[in-house]
Amino acid sequence: MAATVATVMTTMNPEVTSNGLGYVGKTEVEASGSSSTIVKKEEELEILIEFGGGLHLLFSQKPKHTIHIPCQIPQSDLPEAPDMRYLVRWLKENLLSERPEMFGEGDSVRPGILVLINDADWELEGELEYLLKDGDEVVFISTLHGG
């Protein structure tokens, strides 16, 4: 699975136990799978992830993350480059602390969450079909206020 291949580099405070919504965040080791390596490998892409509008509360209270994902989707029959669909799934499986329904819906993100790819609306880039490149910056901003 991606969790064993990809790594995540965050600077989480180990003393933080609540993310502000009353949930306990995962530790760094849990978030990065079995590996805690933070050096990018050749066969990996480095993606900058940023959460805004309060969405960071679901991601260990850290608004910025640098993640490394494989250049090709693992366990795939064809050599496919990772796209936004893969990234959203990867974030849900590896970085999301709690309440997955607050972030994702189906393959995509929940309606009401804006996504910017390199400071451009992801609708212009093909949304879930956008193929990620090394050094891409992906921003998720929640506009939902929950009642």
Added chain:
Amino acid sequence: MSCGNPEGAVEGEEKEEVLMPTSRPVRRVDKAICNRCKKAKTSFIFRQGAYCSPCYEISLRSRFIRQLHPPLRPGAVKSTLTLYRPVVQSGQALIAVSGGAGSVAMLDMLMSRGYISRSDGAATNRTKGQKEAVWDKATVVYVEFASVTGRDERTEDIRKLSEDRGLGFIGLKVEDVYDAGLVSWLGGSERNADTSGVKVNFQQPNLPVSQEPTTSNTTPVERLQSLLASLPPASRPSLLSHILDHLLTLAALTLPNVSQLLLGETATRLAQRVISGTALGRGWTLPLELSNSFTLPDSQIVRMKPMKEISVKEAALWCRIHGLETVNYRGWDDVGPKGKEGRAKGGAASLEALTEQFIAGLSTTHPSTVSTINRTGDKLVFPGDTSGPICPLCEMPTEPDAMRWKARTALTSLTDPHSSLGSPTIAGIHTGDSTHDNFAPTLCYACLTTLSGGATDRTTGDGMVNLPPWVGQRVSTSQRMVAREQMREEIADFLLATEEE
């Protein structure tokens, strides 16, 4: 003759005259190039229009000004409303900031465009293109809900946001509604007797109230949590919204020399308000709530919503571009203990949350959803009189015969369960008699629905819950008025006729 689409006609056949083409020609736009300047690469898409970043900011500012200027220049000719900057206002602006995208973007636009005087007192230099400020002074007011939502406090963040811009700051807490000294703290003088001991019984359909001495040792937070716990989860966001409105209004009325109260409510939030307000039975006062220019009762203070034409997506992007940190999630849907009630799709417990999900979902496939709803909302007209009776809870005009409406649309009590039929009948609420001790007859239809959500299994002990002092105060006032009217009716035969009669 046909009214169909000529595209579908079989080749070779004689083309018929088309009266009503079923498909309109779709305007194709190149989403790679900005629709406005036709030069730069597109960055954002709004309502099927694509803009580059500078053009997006220009578009946003023009819509902001279009809503900001008219209430500040009430006598101006319509065509010149947005062209010229309003004159300096006599009072200060009170800017309500929640920390969400709408209010933070509004604050940033007001400051960046020089609508509020700079804190260093430097004179405006018109030769450098600077424009005269509209307000000499402004104060930011923030209401903290952390004690009921359980989330991190943001008071210090908002204080820093305000003070960095040289603005005054007032930080309130939601539990302050139970604080008898709040008005004094804000700089006003207490005018009324202590009404913090007014309690209501949610177990009875008429919501009887009683005045009890304030001997309880409970803290304001505990009283508020008790009140929230006694209501069904679906009613809690409504109550919190009324508390927020009351605290903002109180601050505007109490702080010295306030002339405008500015709210950062975006078009998206207003569209949600139209749908959820209608569903909650708030249609009577909805036009007043949606209005961009509403004069607060018993004052000259105007409540404005200059972000009325800007969607929350646009506001969030403005904050992103300008590096402003926001937290949009307030989580009122999760406040209080979880009840036995089921949750709707997406985990929503209230109509407000359900409406938000509905509009957000529909907007992905129909980008004009928000503007369509708001255009409909703008057509609504308030049919009543703003100087009439006021609902004690929401402090908006009360529609006549709310109790009769409620009795006709809801089962408020059951007949004797041991009767021969044993089936429920509409017993209704007592509508004409004994209103001395009841809270229900003074409420508007929506608040009556909010508070009569069946709280029999939530309240403990005697079922009495402390009302916020402002509600108790208004209940006492309306009860006194009702009592005077009843007394007048009783002694009508003994009153001397006036000369006109």
